[in-house]
Amino acid sequence: MPEAVKKCPECGGASLSWNRDRGEIICRDCGLVIEEKMVDFSQEWREFDSEEGEKRRRSGAPMTYTQYDQGLGTEVGQKADLLKLGGKDRNKFFRLRKWQYRISTAIERNLKLALAELKRVSSYLKLPKSVEEESAKIYTLAVQRGLVRGRSMESVVAGALYAACRRHDVPRTLDELSEASGIEKKEVGRTYRFVTRELGITILPSNPADYIARFASALKLSAETQSKSIEILESAQKAELTSGRGPTGIAAAALYVSALIHGEKRTQREVADVAGVTEVTIRNRYKELLDELDLEDEIKKTKKKKKR
DNA sequence: AAGACGAAAGTGGTTGA
């Protein structure tokens, strides 16, 4: 990642992720795209009048899944156009409008509603645009396969968003999604599993390290503490402490320990709250970490330092 | 008094017969 950018100018968050393929730097906290290095938006021609511009323009509106018709649909006629038309054309106008109406099937109407909801939840969680796109795509597929039937639209939206988050390594916890969407946590998880299974979407188990940045900034911990906790996570992974455990619990415990080591103590309660797990879970993971890795010495060191 | 710790019982999901 280029050195120049360290913090998000929008929200001050320090967790920036650099997407090489797109040449973008994105803030994981608020989704702000900070730099788009490789993309050149300038036009390479000048327009002298609108007609000339029309001819030279090679691309249409961007295609996007966050519009119910992928942004490619056409609207037949506005009211304002009516005034310009004479009798024959007027009939034609109504005929076309009728068709347009019929074409918008139940699926499209559903999508229109659902995507509005999706955008709402996504912006509430400050998710990057790329995740929003992905989840819209997932939802669209789900509707086409009739997976929404028998489930509430909102819960499928939440499930799709959760899946998209996971695929883009910007994990949000089920709790956060549940809070943002107003759907019960259980339900979000259930539709998430259902949708991904039915659509054959493979999701890698989420990496605890992905949560560190967000938790750390929520707890106002230093960058050193953050990188230390990632080190701890790595050695924990080698000691096979991570498999089968909830990634949030592990991330929380690693963060808790490294905060102790750096003398930035947070209570188990505080860490537990931001990570969405209980103190007990943190304690269990914490104990395992101490058993396997010899971190006790490091903690003692900082304790002595403090007394001086 | 607050935080840390640990035991015990309960919950929801996965797995394998």
Added chain:
DNA sequence: TCAACAACTTTCGTCTT
């Protein structure tokens, strides 16, 4: 479809700072 099972939670009592 059901029971066994692991991970995690809730609750509560005790110890430590």
